[in-house]
Amino acid sequence: MPHRIAVVVLDQFAPLDLGVPGQVFRTAESPSGEPLYEVVTCSPGHVPVRCSAGYSVQPDHGLEVLDTADTVLLPGVHGGPVLRDGVIPDDLREALQGRPRVVSICTGAFALAAAGLLDGRPATTHWRNAARFSQLFPQVKLNPDVLFIDDGDVLTSAGVAAGLDLCLHIIRRDHGSAVANRAARRCVMPPWREGGQAQYIERPLPPARGNGTAATRTWMLANLHAPLDLEALAAHAGMSVRTFTRRFREETGLSPARWLSRQRVEHARHLLETTDLGVEEVARHAGFGTAVSLRQHLHAAVGVAPLAYRHTFRRPEPTPP
CATH class of the missing domain: 1.10.10.60 (Homeodomain-like)
Structure with a gap:
């Protein structure tokens, strides 16, 4: 049976983050051409969810589908209580516990941290949200200078396109480089991106106080x-x-x-x-x-x-x- 990935869609989700797993994992095939992954979507309460680009989607399932998933994936969000206050609904927090493997793209790491799944573990997120993340979740070993972090059963990625890198990494980890490279060619993207996220980060200097110097x-x-x-x-x-x-x-x-x-x-x-x-x-x-x-x-x-x-x-x- 294909490995089932359940994507949990939250309010104000990032559109590309939602599209990446459905596109990348569906291109991973066995040598005989059979699909290796099945991607399904769900939302708390099985309700329509609005994105930051001005439209809504209707996921096919509610959170009960997580009980059948081999991997649970949280796309990033561009607003809402998860970014503002570091909180998620109680039903989602409970549903995320005890899963075989959980993954986040971009600010989806806020939801994993809010569920307590990143406590004491290394993780990453979008560099622009790193300071806020560290303020809300000081117990997480945040590293904003990398594209993704694989900590076994918990994997997190940096912003937007780094989600592509993480999905390919998961395919490579699950099925080897040959399968991952074929998936990358299908998606017209490099199979491996060198370097960390550090080269993309804007590093403004602290604002000066006073004018003596x-x-x-x-x-x-x-x-x-x-x-x-x-x-x-x-x-x-x-x-x-x-x-x-x-x-x-x-x-x-x-x-x-x-x-x-x-x-x-x-x-x-x-x-x-x-x-x-x-x-x-x-x-x-x-x-x-x-x-x-x-x-x-x-x-x-x-x-x-x-x-x-x-x-x-x-x-x-x-x-x-």
Whole structure:
């Protein structure tokens, strides 16, 4: 019999998250062409459920179908009490207990955490919701820097497209690489995506408080390419090194060196995404001096090398005829 996957659809569900399991798992077939998975949908109370894109769906089942499922999957949601307060209906919490395998895509991890299924376990979710998740569920070992986490009977993925990666991983785990690769080709997607989620995360600096070092911060941004030591920064601000360091941390939440390094990494990312400058040139413009230094700082910040980052985010310009 095909492995049955029950997808639990909640109010304000993410449309792509709902479509991914039905598409990917249905393309997994045995060598003789027989389906390996059956995907069914359900909702608490078997009621129509509205999505964030402005339409509703009517799942075929209520939560009782979970009793026949080999895997239970929670798509992400874009609102509602599960994101706001970290709570789910009592009937859903009870229905999720004791299942052989549970999976979440994106913010579906909020529902698993609200059911207590992630307590003390590693998990991931969409990076934009990571801070809220950690606030609501401090007992979960959240890692927002990966595409998915396989913790045996509980698997979680990052946002949107990472759900594709997780579904293929499950097929690969259940039936091997050959089956997963065929499913990937059917879906016209890579069978394996290198790198973690870190390279996609926007990392804004903490907002500055006060303006005692504001002029110097502006000067630093205009001179990222130049060597900027602490003495030079303090002299520009007209302060002693000790006073400048203290005021800078009070106003930005970071040391001058940490703030400068993050600004240089962000500038290097911008250049890699928007220009054709070589890696050595990007390193000089961003103030890292050498490609080796840039590679070390970028890998520490986002987990990939400069060329891999550019390959992900910058499309080559077409050659003119």
